[in-house]
């Protein structure tokens with residue numbers, strides 16, 4: 001501790017000064033003691049050639065850790081941790097590598113363009129009767145950066161920006177991507193509690209996603225263009241975000257595609273459960289608490305809440321209120337009160353521009369049930385249809401599941417897939433079926449698929465015949481009824 005040794009003498013002088021100072025404070029009026037304090041500061045800085053900058057863990061936004069503090073922490077762990085004596089070890093990205101950072105109350109030295117900089121990590125211990133407002137349960141920490149005053153311009157103008165840039169780069173490198181889900185509204189203890197998260201570890205990629213190759217390429221191009229388009233969005237005056245509507249029958253790969261998107265872009269995923277959000281204000285809070293480089297997903301948007309924008313019939317509401325309630329039945333007010341306008345605000349209101357680099361995805365099985373305002377272009381910029389498995393998509397699945405690119409059954413299966421609607425999930429299930437020897441065998445799996453397709457085709461044809469027959473019976477009954485009515489009219493006339 002070179003700095004501290006050199007100024008040890010000054011330390012004891014300061015201790016005597018502080019004693020005298022406490023006496024002065026007790027007996028001298030406030031204005032005079034304030035002046036003495038100012039002179040004392042000037043005196044110390046005259047003799048002390050070292051300058052100190054502090055970086056607090058919680059800045060002006062008391063509930064959120066300061067970006068600069070986090071960058072400094074990452075920078076120190078990467079560049080300076082090897083020289084520190086007290087280290088903290090944590091699991092990093094993918095839980096496979098170890099992250100080492102500088103321990104509390106330790107000191108590390110860094111060199112930058114001929115200047116030496118000392119970093120001190122100081123933990124602030126709160127007074128015992130103070131209730132902490134910080135989101136994190138740990139006591140807040142502060143970095144003290146100490147350097148000679150002749151390096152002031154270098155440190156402020158170049159070194160600290162370098163720390164910020166490098167620290168951010170290290171954070172991105174070590175980032176463990178996360179899958180967030182919202183906690184029920186009102187259940188959290190503070191702002192930091194609105195989302196819970198687990199590591200995001202879905203293996204899906206666009207290579208393993210079965211869909212038409214041209215459509216797939218178009219989606220990948222669109223995502224990559226979005227990622228690079230920060231300047232473009234600024235130029236045209238648009239918030240840097242993009243909306244996707246994924247629609248199609250169950251098991252066609254909508255959720256799988258979201259995971260592939262997150263893996264392609266290296267983004268976090270926020271899975272928003274709308275039924276757990278009480279009202280528009282809570283919805284906005286949730287949005288504010290998301291970070292950039294993320295995908296916000298609302299699955300099955302048509303089933304989540306009533307977003308038709310229509311007011312409910314007053315009479316039916318009153319009737320519902322009059323019905324006797326079970327003891328455990330929640331009060332009506334406890335339900336979700338998210339409105340269409342709240343949802344539209346969520347997608348493209350002023351708040352939605354905060355942070356930038358966000359993708360919002362809605363999924364649905366019934367696109368036609370959605371309020372057109374919710375999914376108009378500009379809100380949901382791209383509508384992607386995920387449909388039943390056809391031959392090109394099947395080839396991807398056969399390659400993934402069986403490692404087979406050509407097979408004598410391919411023609412037959414291709415033909416059947418054009419004539420029958422089977423979801424990729426069902427096709428995949430058949431490709432995973434085991435042969436009698438409990439070993440995955442390509443021939444057996446493809447035969448099982450062909451058999452399932454033939455069966456599905458027969459069932460479809462049977463259902464069609466039955467539906468037509470039912471239609472005919474209904475039409476005949478209708479005709480007989482109207483004939484009877486006509487005869488009755490004639491009789492009475």
Ligand SMILES: Nc1ncnc2c1ncn2[C@@H]1O[C@H](COP(=O)(O)OP(=O)(O)OP(=O)(O)O)[C@@H](O)[C@H]1O
Nearest residue numbers: 208209210249250251252253254255256424425428
């Ligand atoms: N296009 C696809 N490519 C690869 N695998 C698929 C595809 N579609 C479905 N699967 C497989 O089927 C399973 C179910 O698919 P997924 O959950 O993505 O369907 P979904 O469209 O989201 O269905 P739902 O509408 O019921 O939510 C996945 O785990 C995946 O293994």
Ligand SMILES: [Mg+2]
Nearest residue numbers: 254255299363
């Ligand atoms: Mg799904």
